[in-house]
Amino acid sequence: MTKRLSGRHRLALFFAAVGILLVAAGFASRAAASGEPVPALQGKPTDDYCLSCHSQAGMTKTFRNGETLGLTIDKALFQESVHEQNGIACVDCHTGITEYPHPELGALNTRQVSMEFYPSCRTCHAEQYEATLDSVHQKELAGGNARAAVCTDCHNPHTQTRMTDPDTGDLLITARLHIPQTCARCHSAIYDTYKESVHGKALTELGNLDVPTCIDCHGVHNIQDPTSAEFRNNTPLLCAQCHANDTLMRAYGLSTDILDTYVSDFHGTTVTLFEQTSPDQPTNKPVCTDCHGVHEIRRVDDPQAGIAIKQNLLQKCQRCHPDVTAESFTDAWMSHYVASPQHNPLVYYVNLFYRIFIPSVIGGMLIFVLSDFIRRTLEARKGSRK
Amino acid sequence: MARKSTETARPRSVLRFTLAQRIAHLLLVLSFTVLGITGLAQKFPLNGFSVFFIRLAGGIDNARAIHHFAATVLMLVAIYHLLDVGYKIFVLHARMTMLPSFQDVKDAWTAFRYNLGLAESRPQMGRYTFEEKAEYWALVWGTVIMAITGFMMWNPLATTRLVPGEFIPAAKAAHGGEAVLAVLAIIVWHMYGVHLRHFNRSMWTGRLTEEEMLHEHPLELADVKSGLARRPVPATTLRQRQMTYYPVAAVLAAAMLFAVYSFISGEQTAITTIPPQAARVTVFAPQTPTSLPTIPPTLTPQPPAAAPEGTQSSGSSPTWETDIAPIFAAKCLACHGALASGGLNLSTFAAAMQGGKDGPVIVPNDAAGSMLFVVQSAGGHLGQLSPQELALVEQWINAGAPER
Numbered sequence: 001m002t003k004r005l006s007g008r009h010r011l012a013l014f015f016a017a018v019g020i021l022l023v024a025a026g027f028a029s030r031a032a033a034s035g036e037p038v039p040a041l042q043g044k045p046t047d048d049y050c051l052s053c054h055s056q057a058g059m060t061k062t063f064r065n066g067e068t069l070g071l072t073i074d075k076a077l078f079q080e081s082v083h084e085q086n087g088i089a090c091v092d093c094h095t096g097i098t099e100y101p102h103p104e105l106g107a108l109n110t111r112q113v114s115m116e117f118y119p120s121c122r123t124c125h126a127e128q129y130e131a132t133l134d135s136v137h138q139k140e141l142a143g144g145n146a147r148a149a150v151c152t153d154c155h156n157p158h159t160q161t162r163m164t165d166p167d168t169g170d171l172l173i174t175a176r177l178h179i180p181q182t183c184a185r186c187h188s189a190i191y192d193t194y195k196e197s198v199h200g201k202a203l204t205e206l207g208n209l210d211v212p213t214c215i216d217c218h219g220v221h222n223i224q225d226p227t228s229a230e231f232r233n234n235t236p237l238l239c240a241q242c243h244a245n246d247t248l249m250r251a252y253g254l255s256t257d258i259l260d261t262y263v264s265d266f267h268g269t270t271v272t273l274f275e276q277t278s279p280d281q282p283t284n285k286p287v288c289t290d291c292h293g294v295h296e297i298r299r300v301d302d303p304q305a306g307i308a309i310k311q312n313l314l315q316k317c318q319r320c321h322p323d324v325t326a327e328s329f330t331d332a333w334m335s336h337y338v339a340s341p342q343h344n345p346l347v348y349y350v351n352l353f354y355r356i357f358i359p360s361v362i363g364g365m366l367i368f369v370l371s372d373f374i375r376r377t378l379e380a381r382k383g384s385r386k
Numbered sequence: 387m388a389r390k391s392t393e394t395a396r397p398r399s400v401l402r403f404t405l406a407q408r409i410a411h412l413l414l415v416l417s418f419t420v421l422g423i424t425g426l427a428q429k430f431p432l433n434g435f436s437v438f439f440i441r442l443a444g445g446i447d448n449a450r451a452i453h454h455f456a457a458t459v460l461m462l463v464a465i466y467h468l469l470d471v472g473y474k475i476f477v478l479h480a481r482m483t484m485l486p487s488f489q490d491v492k493d494a495w496t497a498f499r500y501n502l503g504l505a506e507s508r509p510q511m512g513r514y515t516f517e518e519k520a521e522y523w524a525l526v527w528g529t530v531i532m533a534i535t536g537f538m539m540w541n542p543l544a545t546t547r548l549v550p551g552e553f554i555p556a557a558k559a560a561h562g563g564e565a566v567l568a569v570l571a572i573i574v575w576h577m578y579g580v581h582l583r584h585f586n587r588s589m590w591t592g593r594l595t596e597e598e599m600l601h602e603h604p605l606e607l608a609d610v611k612s613g614l615a616r617r618p619v620p621a622t623t624l625r626q627r628q629m630t631y632y633p634v635a636a637v638l639a640a641a642m643l644f645a646v647y648s649f650i651s652g653e654q655t656a657i658t659t660i661p662p663q664a665a666r667v668t669v670f671a672p673q674t675p676t677s678l679p680t681i682p683p684t685l686t687p688q689p690p691a692a693a694p695e696g697t698q699s700s701g702s703s704p705t706w707e708t709d710i711a712p713i714f715a716a717k718c719l720a721c722h723g724a725l726a727s728g729g730l731n732l733s734t735f736a737a738a739m740q741g742g743k744d745g746p747v748i749v750p751n752d753a754a755g756s757m758l759f760v761v762q763s764a765g766g767h768l769g770q771l772s773p774q775e776l777a778l779v780e781q782w783i784n785a786g787a788p789e790r
Binding site (some may be wrong): 057069070071072073074110114147156158177178181184185186189193204205206207210265266270273274276278281282283284285288290295319320321322323326328329330331332333334346347350351353354355358361362365366369372373374375376378382 | 425428431432436437440441445446449494497498500501502503528539542543546547549550551552553554555556558559560563564570571573574577578579582583653654655656657658659660667668669670671672673677678679680720721725727728729742762783
């Protein structure tokens, strides 16, 4: 490793030396020196013109802070990229460059290079660019955190292949499969957790496209702060987008009653009403993720962490109810079951009782009240006629 | 007929409810209404009216606090009522006019038959008609149910130490069912019987005119006139009974108040805030090396696309280098490349032979026993090989899966 590094430094020094020489000698003499015919420069430089240098291995620029920026473009990958396929030329983005030698880079480090260039994405991708302006990444960036993601951190402009179907606009399968890896570039700890979750495992190991990737919950370009009260309060509806979808859930034998049963429970009722009246305030009542986890969501019958197992569920209860010790407390939560003779029979029969009792009592009252009302109306009419 | 009463300056009237009873009733009305509104809004959270009332109450937490306060008021009214009834029974030896009897059933039946034109006249009733008794005892029943189930929901930790956890949602179901029943009964029975049929003001003024009494409580009017309704107790007897009743009542009152106090303050059920999820994960954990839009400077130049030297014709048996690698590159590497989906990486010969997380997927000389071939043969794989490609892979594996 150290050997390679020192080799790289030697290489860098060599190219730096060559670069200085070339600048000194000027463009024409460089062409002569390399012995290759340089494509004629007519109007704006063509990609072939740029790649005649930039496809050569080992081209670098070293900044004063010691960082080295590779300047080599993988020609094969570049030719496969959606930009090259659609005739977007190098200089469409690298607008400052019209000829060789190039003007000196204003950037002082590699990050600044990205910062300098990513706004040019807006020229063609205005919609996506505007969306990012409303994102948590942009807020971080505005707050001075230069590590926050910009366009090029997720979409390598030199190699990015087409992500959506040109006709339908739907995300292509391969693009969808690779989303978690893209986010993992910065959020690798979360990715490692996600990979082990019921969703992540299905995607990364089985190529299952039904499961959510990062963007299904977080959005794409206008990614919102997931730690906000607003995001948390909206969690039940977010999960319900898939989990209340009958066609999607049928394949896995999962219940679609989860939202209804949650809302009719004490916790869900509270969160639902809370979300209506004060969506941006935090509530101490649990949402889906407080019991099921966020990125680490497991099957509920997972022997280690599954919350269908009472002991595991008890731990979840104790997060908010620290005084709970009795395991029977977990049965106060109906585990998303609709009460039936099999599940929560007591609740079922109480409901059944009132379903019969209320109409009987109120119906009886109505019959009497109506008979009384009619009789008295008739009497009053008879009385007034007299 | 009603006009007649205005001729005399003040119609003769009978005291029906004492001031204390009227105040208790007022508190009952207020607490019941507040309980009904804040409670039903929670029972039907998706309803627009519910959201309106919850907003009016200042959010669900406030609404719940108001609900609890009203419940406390109702419980205090109930305690007052119990002590008051005790005083009337044990000290005044008053007649227990509210007790239901078989006569009430007969009265109800007669009244109904009269309404249908099957009976000659309405039943003659005493201090409390069957309608009033039905409502009173429904209220008693309802309050007991609501108090018990309310206690369970208010104190779930204590409850689940004594009874199975399922009692909590069952209590909630009963609480909600009873609430619907009570509110509907008030709207249908009470509204009609006391406000619509004839606006009965006695709960506010305390009095009914003798004429009203004649219509609604003829037997009691007779008792009042004959002095049977309120038999005076001699002062000494009264004093004696009070001396016995007051200490007992005081102890009972203390016990009941303590019960209410424990009810409302016994348990802190939950923490007040839930820690944010973000505290539990490392948000920014960049992979190294950090990827940049250009090729990292250390990357060795790509080897020439294909080694042309000694190109084997596909006439001979297939090898990894010439036949299999290009197929995998085209069909498999999107997932089983750098991503190594399922732990399987097919980008190099060594990695491919190593297999995935469940072991080797290529068993030389045994295509049928190779998971790669089995999975592909089943069809429908995301990167499905064509029959020709699959045949070549099979041939290659059965030939010992040679690298070159």
